[in-house]
Amino acid sequence: xxxxxxxxxxxxxxxxxxxxxxxxxxxxxxxxxxxxxxxxxxxxxxxxxxxxxxxxxxxxxxxxxxxxxxxxxxxxxxxxxxxxxxxxxxxxxxxxxxxxxxxxxxxxxxxxxxxxxxxxxxxxxxxxxxxxxxxxxxxxxxxxxxxxxxxxxxxxxxxxxxxxxxxxxxxxxxxxxxxxxxxxxxxxxxxxxxxxxxxxxxxxxxxxxxxxxxxxxxxxxxxxxxxxxxxxxxxxxxxxxxxxxxxxxxxxxxxxxxxxxxxxxxxxxxxxxxxxxxxxxxxxxxxxxxxxxxxxxxxxxxxxxxxxxxxxxxxxxxxxxxxxxxxxxxxxxxxxxxxxxxxxxxxxxxxxxxxxxxxxxxxxxxxxxxxxxxxxxxxxxxxxxxxxxxxxxxxxxxxxxxxxxxxxxxxxxxxxxxxxxxxxxxxxxxxxxxxxxxxxxxxxxxxxxxxxxxxxxxxxxxxxxxxxxxxxxxxxxxxxxxxxxxxxxxxxxxxxxxxxxxxxxxxxxxxxxxxxxxxxxxxxxxxxxxxxxxxxxxxxxxxxxxxxxxxxxxxxxxxxxxxxxxxxxxxxxxxxxxxxxxxxxxxxxxxxxxxxxxxxxxxxxxxxxxxxxxxxxxxxxxxxxxxxxxxxxxxxxxxxxxxxxxxxxxxxxxxxxxxxxxxxxxxxxxxxxxxxxxxxxxxxxxxxxxxx
Numbered sequence: 252x253x254x255x256x257x258x259x260x261x262x263x264x265x266x267x268x269x270x271x272x273x274x275x276x277x278x279x280x281x282x283x284x285x286x287x288x289x290x291x292x293x294x295x296x297x298x299x300x301x302x303x304x305x306x307x308x309x310x311x312x313x314x315x316x317x318x319x320x321x322x323x324x325x326x327x328x329x330x331x332x333x334x335x336x337x338x339x340x341x342x343x344x345x346x347x348x349x350x351x352x353x354x355x356x357x358x359x360x361x362x363x364x365x366x367x368x369x370x371x372x373x374x375x376x377x378x379x380x381x382x383x384x385x386x387x388x389x390x391x392x393x394x395x396x397x398x399x400x401x402x403x404x405x406x407x408x409x410x411x412x413x414x415x416x417x418x419x420x421x422x423x424x425x426x427x428x429x430x431x432x433x434x435x436x437x438x439x440x441x442x443x444x445x446x447x448x449x450x451x452x453x454x455x456x457x458x459x460x461x462x463x464x465x466x467x468x469x470x471x472x473x474x475x476x477x478x479x480x481x482x483x484x485x486x487x488x489x490x491x492x493x494x495x496x497x498x499x500x501x502x503x504x505x506x507x508x509x510x511x512x513x514x515x516x517x518x519x520x521x522x523x524x525x526x527x528x529x530x531x532x533x534x535x536x537x538x539x540x541x542x543x544x545x546x547x548x549x550x551x552x553x554x555x556x557x558x559x560x561x562x563x564x565x566x567x568x569x570x571x572x573x574x575x576x577x578x579x580x581x582x583x584x585x586x587x588x589x590x591x592x593x594x595x596x597x598x599x600x601x602x603x604x605x606x607x608x609x610x611x612x613x614x615x616x617x618x619x620x621x622x623x624x625x626x627x628x629x630x631x632x633x634x635x636x637x638x639x640x641x642x643x644x645x646x647x648x649x650x651x652x653x654x655x656x657x658x659x660x661x662x663x664x665x666x667x668x669x670x671x672x673x674x675x676x677x678x679x680x681x682x683x684x685x686x687x688x689x690x691x692x693x694x695x696x697x698x699x700x701x702x703x704x705x706x707x708x709x710x711x712x713x714x715x716x717x718x719x720x721x722x723x724x725x726x727x728x729x730x731x732x733x734x735x736x737x738x739x740x741x742x743x744x745x746x747x748x749x750x751x752x753x754x755x756x757x758x759x760x761x762x763x764x765x766x767x768x769x770x771x772x773x774x775x776x777x778x779x780x781x782x783x784x785x786x787x788x789x790x791x792x793x794x795x796x797x798x799x800x801x802x803x804x805x806x807x808x809x810x811x812x813x814x815x816x817x818x819x820x821x822x823x824x825x826x827x828x829x830x831x832x833x834x835x836x837x838x839x840x841x842x843x844x845x846x847x848x849x850x851x852x853x854x855x856x857x858x859x860x861x862x863x864x865x866x867x868x869x870x871x872x873x874x875x876x877x878x879x880x881x882x883x884x885x886x887x888x889x890x891x892x893x894x895x896x897x898x899x900x901x902x903x904x905x906x907x908x909x910x911x912x913x914x915x916x917x918x919x920x921x922x923x924x925x926x927x928x929x930x931x932x933x934x935x936x937x938x939x940x941x942x943x
Contacts, residue, residue, distance in 0.1 A: 319744065322748070329404055343405060348831065348878060365380075367422050368850070381419040389582050400495065404428050414730050418755075435459070436459075470497050487552045490521060492520040510565075557586040558584070575632075580630075633646065635647075642687045647681075678704070679704045694737050700729060707756065733750075746780055799826070825849060827848045828848050839885060870903070893929075930942055
């Protein structure tokens with residue numbers, strides 16, 4: 252399936268929009284140093300004014316210093332999120348090594364994340380990279396398009412985390428922590444304006460409702476952008492309207508128990524214009540001139556409305572020698588995608604999926620192309636040590652239930668051909684992990700295991716040929732993880748790990764039932780790394796190298812001239828590294844470099860057995876070979892700051908064939924890119940900030 256390169260196209264628009272005025276009232280700091288997690292009163296100790304602050308993360312489901320975690324973890328603190336202007340999950344990918352995003356340009360639609368050379372697959376209900384918000388997983392592809400505001404910190408945890416987190420963490424996970432309600436009354440206002448009639452605004456109030464018992468907050472984020480894309484055929488300009496409302500309560504009836512409740516509502520209302528580089532050659536030929544990155548030549552316009560409701564409750568009981576946590580989550584998503592116009596169906600993103608020739612005339616008049624709903628329920632119970640001894644442990648059980656329903660209208664073949672499909676998933680996991688220390692607490696050994704059971708159901712209620720089916724299958728697997736870490740000194744940690752990940756099998760929605768089922772995907776990942784600080788803490792270096800072997804990789808396979816369905820390629824292998832360096836050479840100046848390399852390749856891939864077409868040695872699509880971010884921040888005259896950054900990534904292929912797809916006029920791969928940004932601003936002692 253061929254997709255827009257989000258980073259090299261939509262990000263151009265986003266970076267222009269960042270040249271705005273931002274005003275913030277509150278207690279956030281303007282410098283780019285990492286803030287500690289204040290919600291649990293774990294303030295970092297500072298060894299000097301020029302020292303890079305110590306970083307605390309929840310990567311292993313407990314608060315601990317990042318330098319002691321034997322996992323490759325990137326972190327973006329909340330003040331960085333505000334300075335950069337991140338308000339979507341996809342926007343921070345350029346700042347994180349070996350993390351990239353790709354999209355069809357449809358918010359509330361299909362978007363993909365590639366982490367460590369492993370992209371998500373639209374044809375499966377299970378992504379390879381999970382998204383967690385406040386400890387609750389949201390695994391459907393639309394959740395990646397969620398808006399972000401009032402973020403405490405973002406953790407990108409690389410490599411399989413299946414032992415501790417379970418399903419959909421084969422490549423890793425993104426863990427987003429939002430700000431908790433404060434004990435004192437706080438009001439935060441933030442506004443951005445920019446070109447393209449851009450307006451983004453945030454308002455939040457937080458404080459105590461019952462002293463020492465109950466705190467609460469309510470926040471609103473609103474966004475409006477017009478004209479990021481123009482259809483030169485119809486004259487239509489794209490529009491993006493969104494609103495997000497979140498309320499949180501933390502109730503502590505006694506000092507040893509806590510209830511944390513979150514409710515979040517999000518709505519998108521957009522006018523859509525297709526902007527895919529894979530069709531640029533055909534569009535320019537029809538138009539008779541080149542198109543720029545913000546134009547499309549297409550005789551079809553569309554609209555999309557979507558709504559998402561998220562509810563979560565975390566109950567924590569603090570006992571003498573251990574803690575107990577119960578995590579409950581629910582998410583409901585609804586999408587209505589409409590189109591209007593006359594067009595060639597072969598110039599749409601569904602063309603390759605359904606083997607449609609380059610030119611198939613069709614006409615739609617204000618009709619629904621896709622109507623979808625997705626419901627997720629998640630429940631986890633766990634006990635864990637409170638970190639007071641030399642033996643840390645965690646044990647628990649989790650359950651999740653997902654149902655995705657979609658009514659799709661395919662155009663052509665004499666008119667509308669509806670496909671009504673339902674995909675279901677139930678998952679159960681029993682997990683445990685321990686870490687113990689030897690040799691004067693310098694050598695750490697971590698071991699863990701998860702027993703995972705997954706059931707996948709498929710139901711095609713109707714299809715273009717009137718064929719329907721209903722079926723289920725289940726898989727079980729053991730998912731171990733072993734890690735060794737050695738503290739060479741108080742400032743240098745060396746580690747090595749081996750971990751297993753997986754994706755369950757599932758079903759295609761095809762007319763040939765013999766090709767409906769595909770098997771599970773299984774991964775072994777090997778990693779070595781170091782985390783070190785030098786120069787009295789002013790210099791921090793995190794380095795990791797990894798090798799990943801994936802058996803039965805889930806990808807498209809050509810079964811006959813009319814059917815390409817998700818099946819299992821024999822093997823994919825990936826090797827790469829991540830390097831993150833942060834340095835404070837003098838007071839008020841911080842420099843950082845983040846770079847990643849990932850060589851993701853099909854080791855063995857029989858795509859078409861009939862014609863003996865193999866893709867052995869081809870690159871896995873949607874995976875840039877390298878990426879980098881170079882950032883400098885300088886504070887001066889006590890309250891002023893200036894920030895500059897250069898972001899870039901290598902090119903990648905759009906499909907597994909590494910060719911031009913249906914039409915030789917279309918590009919086979921995305922171009923590499925580099926983006927330069929600059930920002931200057933003022934931060935008052937009272938906490939308000941203005942930046943340009």
